[in-house]
Amino acid sequence: MEKVVIVTGANSGVGLALCERLLTEDSQLRLCLACRNMQRAQAARSALLTSHNNANIDLLHLDVGSVESVLAAAQEVKARYNRIDFLYLNAGIMPNPQIDFKAFFKGLFSKNVINMFATAEGLLSQQDRLNSDGLQEVFATNLFGHFLLIRELEPLLCGTGDTSRVVWSSSSNARRSAFNIDDMQHSSGTEPYSSSKYAVDLLSLALNRHKNNQGLFSSVICPGLVMTNLTYGILPSFFWTLIMPIMWLIRIFTNTFTLTPYNGAEAQHWLFLQKPESLDPRAKYHSLTSGLGKNYVESRQMDIDDEMSDVLYSNIIELEQEVRSKVSKANTAKYGNRER
Numbered sequence: 001m002e003k004v005v006i007v008t009g010a011n012s013g014v015g016l017a018l019c020e021r022l023l024t025e026d027s028q029l030r031l032c033l034a035c036r037n038m039q040r041a042q043a044a045r046s047a048l049l050t051s052h053n054n055a056n057i058d059l060l061h062l063d064v065g066s067v068e069s070v071l072a073a074a075q076e077v078k079a080r081y082n083r084i085d086f087l088y089l090n091a092g093i094m095p096n097p098q099i100d101f102k103a104f105f106k107g108l109f110s111k112n113v114i115n116m117f118a119t120a121e122g123l124l125s126q127q128d129r130l131n132s133d134g135l136q137e138v139f140a141t142n143l144f145g146h147f148l149l150i151r152e153l154e155p156l157l158c159g160t161g162d163t164s165r166v167v168w169s170s171s172s173n174a175r176r177s178a179f180n181i182d183d184m185q186h187s188s189g190t191e192p193y194s195s196s197k198y199a200v201d202l203l204s205l206a207l208n209r210h211k212n213n214q215g216l217f218s219s220v221i222c223p224g225l226v227m228t229n230l231t232y233g234i235l236p237s238f239f240w241t242l243i244m245p246i247m248w249l250i251r252i253f254t255n256t257f258t259l260t261p262y263n264g265a266e267a268q269h270w271l272f273l274q275k276p277e278s279l280d281p282r283a284k285y286h287s288l289t290s291g292l293g294k295n296y297v298e299s300r301q302m303d304i305d306d307e308m309s310d311v312l313y314s315n316i317i318e319l320e321q322e323v324r325s326k327v328s329k330a331n332t333a334k335y336g337n338r339e340r
């Protein structure tokens, strides 16, 4: 039977490279590119079809940062497919990143230098804002929209008789100290990216606890530092190209500088080939590239605990209920009590 695979944010970077790799692995796939911009999605589809001309590639309009878009996209998915084998939750943003150059130069001469390059700890801050649903944009995009999508697609992910998999794109930048359970959207901090990725780690653990018995398995990956639109938002692409030899040098010491989207998609590709029962719910699967350019995957234990992950799960379910009731009130105001 053909596998149904959905990839969010599939039109560029690691998501697009993953699609390419999955089609090379399994030419019978039914692959769905879930993107917010249909022109870019169409371009990605055309690019994939040039190397895989008989591939089954569908497009889906999905803005994970918008509740209305997630609900509409989920309806469309349920109309098109009767099960989902893999849901890659890859879309992500890091808006308005700022580098703390003072901390960078201080870090260069400290014994923590390798960790600094691998995790960017203490180097980056971002400016977040509220979106039109009244949610913090980074939280809404990197976490909540994807969670709502899973909830909407539960009939296709849970209890279909087969196992289904969700694979979250987290980061080695995820840090417990950037996350506050009393402010899960990170409305009053300066590290919304790190906070949202730490919340992803917690949520994946909770999903496994709540859904494994229904056949749904959740995993978390980090693609390493990859040259994509996300990193070109931190420093311009010409600068990254200029310092590429330095990056290859650093790779010898950290292995986390995967640098190309193809290398970055190693862990997502590897997970596609694994049996869900063999995976560790407390592990993050890292794409790594050695100094000699060899790709491999390493699982590392996440800094998470059951209690916090359970509290976050309940808080997010609560937020989901609030959001749903807002949507239903807005619909009643717009259409009256008529069936829609």
Ligand SMILES: NC(=O)C1=CN([C@@H]2O[C@H](COP(=O)(O)OP(=O)(O)OC[C@H]3O[C@@H](n4cnc5c(N)ncnc54)[C@H](OP(=O)(O)O)[C@@H]3O)[C@@H](O)[C@H]2O)C=CC1
Pocket (backbone or CB within 6 Å): 008, 009, 010, 011, 012, 013, 014, 015, 034, 035, 036, 037, 040, 062, 063, 064, 065, 066, 089, 090, 091, 092, 093, 141, 169, 170, 171, 172, 222, 223, 224, 225, 226, 227, 228, 229, 230, 231
């Ligand atoms: N690059 C890196 O070094 C690292 C990346 N990651 C994670 O990997 C994932 C992929 O990022 P990467 O490939 O690097 O970056 P890109 O910016 O190249 O890709 C991000 C993708 O997500 C899409 N996207 C963003 N916001 C939304 C939205 N609201 N709805 C739907 N799609 C959206 C983008 O679409 P559009 O083209 O329309 O903007 C794009 O296709 C992210 O989750 C990122 O956090 C983790 C660690 C390191």
Ligand SMILES: CC(C)CCC[C@@H](C)[C@H]1CC[C@H]2C3=C(CC[C@]12C)[C@@]1(C)CCC(=O)[C@@H](C)[C@@H]1CC3
Pocket (backbone or CB within 6 Å): 099, 104, 116, 117, 118, 119, 120, 123, 124, 170, 171, 172, 173, 222, 224, 225, 231, 234, 235, 243, 246, 247, 250
């Ligand atoms: C290498 C150069 C000489 C100088 C680059 C300094 C910084 C801009 C980078 C050092 C570590 C990088 C890093 C990220 C962004 C760019 C750096 C801060 C990430 C935060 C990008 C997104 C992620 O999710 C992380 C895994 C990256 C961790 C390392």
